[in-house]
Amino acid sequence: MVDLPFRLEKRPAPSRAMRIGSPLIAAAAMLVTGSIVFAALGQNPLNALYLFFVDPVMSMYGIGELLLKATPLMLCALGLAIGFRANVWNIGAEGQLTVGAIAGGGVALFCSDSLGVMTLPAVLVAGAIGGMAWAAIPAFLRTRFHTSEILVSLMLVYIAQLWLSYLLHGSWRDPEGFNFPQSKAFVDNALLMPLLDGVRVTGAFIIALVLAGLSWLFASKTFAGYRMLVAGLAPAAAAYAGFSEKKNIWLALLIGGGAAGLAGICEVVGPIGRLQPSISPGYGFAAIIVAFVGRLHPLGIVLASLLMSLLYLGGESVQLSLQLPSAVTGLFQGALLFYLLAADLFVGYRLRAARRPAKIAAPQPEAASS
Amino acid sequence: MHLVAIFVSTVIAATPLIYAALGELVVERSGVLNLGVEGMMLVGAVTGFAVGHMTGSLLLGYAAAIVAATLLSLLFAFLTLTMQANQVATGLALTLFGIGLSAFAGRNFAGLPIDGVEAIHVPVLSSLPVAGALFRFDWLVYGSIALYFGVEFFLRRTRAGLRLRAIGESPSAAHALGQPVIRTRYLAVMFGGAMSGIAGAYLSTALTPMWVENMSSGRGWIALALVVFATWKPLRVLLGAYLFGGVTVMQLHAQGFGLEVPSEILSMLPYVATIVVLVIICRDPKTILLNQPASLGRSFHADT
Numbered sequence: 001m002v003d004l005p006f007r008l009e010k011r012p013a014p015s016r017a018m019r020i021g022s023p024l025i026a027a028a029a030m031l032v033t034g035s036i037v038f039a040a041l042g043q044n045p046l047n048a049l050y051l052f053f054v055d056p057v058m059s060m061y062g063i064g065e066l067l068l069k070a071t072p073l074m075l076c077a078l079g080l081a082i083g084f085r086a087n088v089w090n091i092g093a094e095g096q097l098t099v100g101a102i103a104g105g106g107v108a109l110f111c112s113d114s115l116g117v118m119t120l121p122a123v124l125v126a127g128a129i130g131g132m133a134w135a136a137i138p139a140f141l142r143t144r145f146h147t148s149e150i151l152v153s154l155m156l157v158y159i160a161q162l163w164l165s166y167l168l169h170g171s172w173r174d175p176e177g178f179n180f181p182q183s184k185a186f187v188d189n190a191l192l193m194p195l196l197d198g199v200r201v202t203g204a205f206i207i208a209l210v211l212a213g214l215s216w217l218f219a220s221k222t223f224a225g226y227r228m229l230v231a232g233l234a235p236a237a238a239a240y241a242g243f244s245e246k247k248n249i250w251l252a253l254l255i256g257g258g259a260a261g262l263a264g265i266c267e268v269v270g271p272i273g274r275l276q277p278s279i280s281p282g283y284g285f286a287a288i289i290v291a292f293v294g295r296l297h298p299l300g301i302v303l304a305s306l307l308m309s310l311l312y313l314g315g316e317s318v319q320l321s322l323q324l325p326s327a328v329t330g331l332f333q334g335a336l337l338f339y340l341l342a343a344d345l346f347v348g349y350r351l352r353a354a355r356r357p358a359k360i361a362a363p364q365p366e367a368a369s370s
Numbered sequence: 371m372h373l374v375a376i377f378v379s380t381v382i383a384a385t386p387l388i389y390a391a392l393g394e395l396v397v398e399r400s401g402v403l404n405l406g407v408e409g410m411m412l413v414g415a416v417t418g419f420a421v422g423h424m425t426g427s428l429l430l431g432y433a434a435a436i437v438a439a440t441l442l443s444l445l446f447a448f449l450t451l452t453m454q455a456n457q458v459a460t461g462l463a464l465t466l467f468g469i470g471l472s473a474f475a476g477r478n479f480a481g482l483p484i485d486g487v488e489a490i491h492v493p494v495l496s497s498l499p500v501a502g503a504l505f506r507f508d509w510l511v512y513g514s515i516a517l518y519f520g521v522e523f524f525l526r527r528t529r530a531g532l533r534l535r536a537i538g539e540s541p542s543a544a545h546a547l548g549q550p551v552i553r554t555r556y557l558a559v560m561f562g563g564a565m566s567g568i569a570g571a572y573l574s575t576a577l578t579p580m581w582v583e584n585m586s587s588g589r590g591w592i593a594l595a596l597v598v599f600a601t602w603k604p605l606r607v608l609l610g611a612y613l614f615g616g617v618t619v620m621q622l623h624a625q626g627f628g629l630e631v632p633s634e635i636l637s638m639l640p641y642v643a644t645i646v647v648l649v650i651i652c653r654d655p656k657t658i659l660l661n662q663p664a665s666l667g668r669s670f671h672a673d674t
Contacts, residue, residue, distance in 0.1 A: 008454075008671075089458055141645070146652040150405065150458070151595045155641040158588050166634035285469075288462055325477040330470025337463040338445070341455040349454070 022343035052314035064199025072263035076287030079259030083252035086228035092153025094284025100261025103130025108190035131261015204266035384615030390593035393565025400558035405461025408590025409468020411570035418571025435571035443563025486579030538663035
């Protein structure tokens with residue numbers, strides 16, 4: 001037990017200011033940590049921070065990249081947040097993203113001739129359905145056999161990645177690809193095109209923004225969203241009100257899986273253009289951080305996904321300009337979440353100097369008798 | 371002799387799982403769910419490898435791995451026990467942070483060689499035919515068996531073990547009786563961290579003596595699943611770990627048996643097996659209700 005020079009006191013009501021303030025405190029703490037790490041690596045911290053956080057977005061192309069990388073993070077995090085709010089811990093978005101890419105990529109590879117201009121919509125729908133199907137496994141096992149969706153959805157990440165690798169080393173491999181484990185490039189009809197000349201961000205970013213709006217509507221204006229909120233905040237009350245836990249689990253996982261699948265397919269028919277063994281630098285896991293940093297709220301998630309995207313860009317930037325390891329990205333991401341969880345304490349509690357609590361004046365016997 | 375080779379590699383593959391899962395079992399019996407095992411294992415793996423490589427002493431490597439992983443677990447303990455943060459979210463954060471930290475710390479160590487942990491040849495016994503294989507393991511394999519007996523003895527036969535179990539079942543009752551809930555949980559979490567550190571170091575110095583980014587590839591999560599599979603009982607952790615070791619090894623030997631299964635499909639086996647055993651164990655909710663520490667995953671804040 002650590003003896004602290006202060007004492008925690010429960011606030012009468014959660015602090016709204018701290019709910020918004022704690023991500024900002026966490027981001028500031030991450031910046032301080034970043035300068036220390038950069039200084040330890042022998043760099044001028046200010047220069048390194050500039051190259052990490054500012055330089056990547058100083059051009060039109062850079063802003064495009066920021067939105068491009070924010071898109072899958074936003075999509076995955078929006079879906080995950082709906083589950084997290086209802087205490088459904090889907091941590092396998094990375095796997096659902098992969099299966100979404102497989103399902104949509106399969107349609108793009110094998111059905112584009114017959115679908116013609118309808119290929120792209122069909123591909124996107126197939127991607128979302130693929131992600132949903134993958135997430136349906138933990139939903140089914142949790143509702144039918146009470147298995148932990150945390151462990152099952154995570155195990156399915158590894159299985160999905162091996163499945164993709166199996167396809168690309170086998171029947172889906174491009175015969176003219178010099179034996180590289182990758183599929184043929186998708187036909188134009190299956191591709192999401194860049195929004196503007198000179199950037200790579202595609203219409204998927206718009207889709208993600210629209211879904212952010214829809215998820216806000218779902219959470220705050222629909223009965224299903226309300227049921228899930230109650231289930232998360234007060235499981236006993238939800239059970240007493242007769243809200244079905246199973247329905248919540250199914251809904252949370254299907255929405256999360258569908259969004260992650262969409263993120264996956266938008267990556268492969270967007271910037272990547274074909275199926276390859278590595279389609280995501282861990283977007284599905286980073287989205288967990290995005291969901292928390294964004295306070296599980298759609299607007300917060302939009303902002304947090306931009307921040308997280310900047311962490312990816314910054315890692316690449318300092319690798320190019322200062323030859324620093326791009327692994328600092330993962331370090332910063334993890335640290336950010338830690339700081340957030342620590343700062344979140346002050347939403348519900350406040351600090352008091354470690355004195356004995358002032359005794360509330362007990363009613364005096366004289367006062368009672370007179 | 372082929373069967374002996376399979377037996378030996380099964381035991382070796384199971385060893386890191388035994389350390390990590392027995393450590394987590396003690397943590398969970400105290401009522402704390404630490405989902406950060408994977409992250410702590412990775413940090414243990416990179417620390418053990420790096421220190422072992424630089425000093426040439428594996429013993430120092432293991433000591434450093436224990437210290438590093440324990441420090442991480444202390445961070446988790448501080449956030450969840452002192453600061454009351456959500457255990458699931460903090461454990462996830464620990465894993466994500468550990469993945470990032472280990473990749474960062476290990477960037478200059480990838481691909482370097484190291485002299486792996488050497489097997490002990492027990493005189494005379496190790497030269498026995500067939501049974502001799504039992505006496506040619508490295509000291510960590512024997513250590514994992516000793517750890518099992520230690521944990522079993524601690525939980526069943528000591529006052530401290532009884533206190534830990536009581537706190538896991540009902541922290542408020544234990545607190546009312548004057549038992550130090552938070553201190554006990556701190557110690558349990560640190561023990562889990564230390565064991566994850568050993569498990570990680572075993573990966574990078576014995577199982578495959580090298581450092582590769584993300585080399586635990588889900589073993590920390592499998593260890594968590596093993597604790598559920600074992601219904602929080604140490605002996606079942608031991609058996610479960612050997613079962614999983616067997617599944618892992620089967621994938622390596624399947625081609626030797628002439629099975630024409632693609633390697634990716636075989637590599638899925640441990641993950642599929644994890645899901646299958648979870649389903650088997652959790653199918654009857656009573657199994658979990660009767661065995662799971664009642665306060666698992668809940669924060670405890672003494673209001674007095």
